[in-house]
Amino acid sequence: GRVLVTGADGSRTELAVRSGARLMPSLKAAELGVLGLCGGNAACGTCHVYVDAPWHDRLPAPDADEADMLDDLDSRRIDSRLACQLRFTEQLDGLGLTVAPHL
Numbered sequence: 211g212r213v214l215v216t217g218a219d220g221s222r223t224e225l226a227v228r229s230g231a232r233l234m235p236s237l238k239a240a241e242l243g244v245l246g247l248c249g250g251n252a253a254c255g256t257c258h259v260y261v262d263a264p265w266h267d268r269l270p271a272p273d274a275d276e277a278d279m280l281d282d283l284d285s286r287r288i289d290s291r292l293a294c295q296l297r298f299t300e301q302l303d304g305l306g307l308t309v310a311p312h313l
């Protein structure tokens with residue numbers, strides 16, 4: 211399916227993501243500002259993204275590890291998620307994300 215990403219530099223990119231895959235590796239490979247430094251363990255915050263409306267409400271709620279990491283991010287917003295904890299499904303085709311600023 212498709213994920214529409216606004217990069218840290220404001221660029222817009224459409225990514226193809228397999229159903230069942232986590233979003234972080236695709237974002238990292240596309241070099242849009244997602245670093246994924248902890249390898250997807252909800253421990254670094256460098257895969258922080260903002261989920262565009264109306265998609266944010268359609269995602270499963272963060273687990274405790276993701277919620278704890280998000281709490282530590284200065285750039286956190288109500289629509290923040292960690293891309294390494296988001297699994298793509300076909301119901302999310304067209305999902306819009308914005309790469310959050312990283313410190």
Ligand code: FES
Nearest residue numbers: 248252255257294
């Ligand atoms: Fe480190 Fe997601 S890759 S928190």
